[in-house]
Amino acid sequence: MIRDAKKREKREKRYTVVAWICLILALLFQVIARRVPGFADWYAHHIYPLIVGSVGRVFGWVPFSVSEFGIYVIVVVGAGWLIGQIRAGKPWWMRFLRRVWLIVAMLFFLYTMNCGINYHARAFSEYAGIETGRYTTEELADLCEFLTEKVNENAPVSEADREENFVYRERAWQKEGIRAMQAVGERYPELAGFYPRAKQVTVSEILSVQQLSGIYSPFTVEANYNKAMTDYNIPHTICHELSHLKGFMREDEANFIACLACSFSEERAFRYSGYLLGWIHATNALVDVDRDAYQKCVSKLGTEVKRDLAENNQFWDRYDTKTAKVANQINDTYLKANLQEDGVKSYGRVVDLMLAYRKLEKSGE
Structure with a gap:
């Protein structure tokens, strides 16, 4: 003894x-x-x-x-x-x-x-040569109109089209997430190379109650996503979480990289996801400065797009609880502790990156 x-x-x-x-x-x-x-x-x-x-x-x-x-x-x-x-x-x-x-x-x-x-570490925008600056309301409206066109161009056109191409398929979308990231990596070497596949969270309610679409696990070096969300969220979230596996941790840049990667995908579901998430960020900024231009973009959206947006709002409204508010505050504190001084507001700064990229692309036309 x-x-x-x-x-x-x-x-x-x-x-x-x-x-x-x-x-x-x-x-x-x-x-x-x-x-x-x-x-x-x-x-x-x-x-x-x-x-x-x-x-x-x-x-x-x-x-x-x-x-x-x-x-x-x-x-x-x-x-x-x-x-x-x-x-x-x-x-x-x-x-x-x-x-x-x-x-x-x-x-x-x-x-x-x-x-x-x-x-x-340095931001992705520095490696990519994307310099953000000050932009006019007209430039923001132009970006929103461009994204509206791209969203409609890639959206489902019928229920049969939706069932065939836009309904979540676990393995296929996980593989396409890797292909999309590697495709954008051909243009930006910092995103090139090996990616492990993203994983769906089996009990996704854990993320939903926190109003989280995905999470990167540094303990197992895994990209995880919420499988319960409205389907159009999933491709963008997969690419967002995979971007962290290239060392880019800033949430605004991860959102931008995800939009960019989805636009490089050969799958319409991925392009639709990237453009629609970009559209949401951009029009949220536009509505504060030009409501008429915002309403014009909304009025141009196709019926299937409006259906997706409505279903998405209904899904997240179910989890608009005190638990979600506490989780949001914890996330805000976490981001600020890592010198993202805007906290959860940094998620909205993706608009500046999209504007800068749009300006860069137009100058090369």
Whole structure:
């Protein structure tokens, strides 16, 4: 018994040491990424791709979201261990706290190495030569009219067309997401190379109640998306989450990259998704400065497009709860902690990138 107690004590001490090592290393790399110029860029585009090509590749072979089921395993195993300790009458409180401390420290280390450092790397727009600036209302209206045309051009034309080409197909859309990202990677080398497939979250209600369409898991290097959403959201979300696997963590840029990648796809469902999500961002900006121009764009939308937008609003309205507001506040705090000072507002800055890209494309015509 004394020998067992000593072994248990040594094991508990090792847990504490490992936890402190993980915490110290994570904090050290966080400071270096924020204070040493060029380090985050070098890491995001030289070291991080190795992690994606190894860890991401291994977990990519698993047909389900490892991060999602990892949560379930931790909860079930943790609860089972705790119940067993209490029933056995063992002193469990300090041992429980040590294990929680170890898990938190390890997850913080994984988050830092697989995500946190990348937040401080250069923006995709700098690599792509897309310079944002000040734009007129006329330029914004022109962008919205262009997107309206593209949305209608790629939208479903009938119920049969919708069933054949626009209804969510798990494996086919996961593969097309990779092809779309690799297609845009031929133009922008920073997006080229290997991608593990994105994974649908089996219990997507977890994301829906938080009003999340997708999430990147730095612990397993997985791109996860909400399969319960209105179908047109899914292609854009797949490409959005995959863009994080190239080291681009800013949400505004991930949205822009997703719109761009979808436009490079050979599948109408993907082009429709990218253009429609871009249309929503752009017209949300337009309505604040020129309501007449906004109404003009809305009036031009096809019947099937309006149907999709209505169904999408109905879906998310079901989850407009206090839980969603708390989740939104947590997300806002998380973004600001990673120096995205606009918080969740950074999702709207994708319009500046679309305007800059539109101007760049028109100048090359």
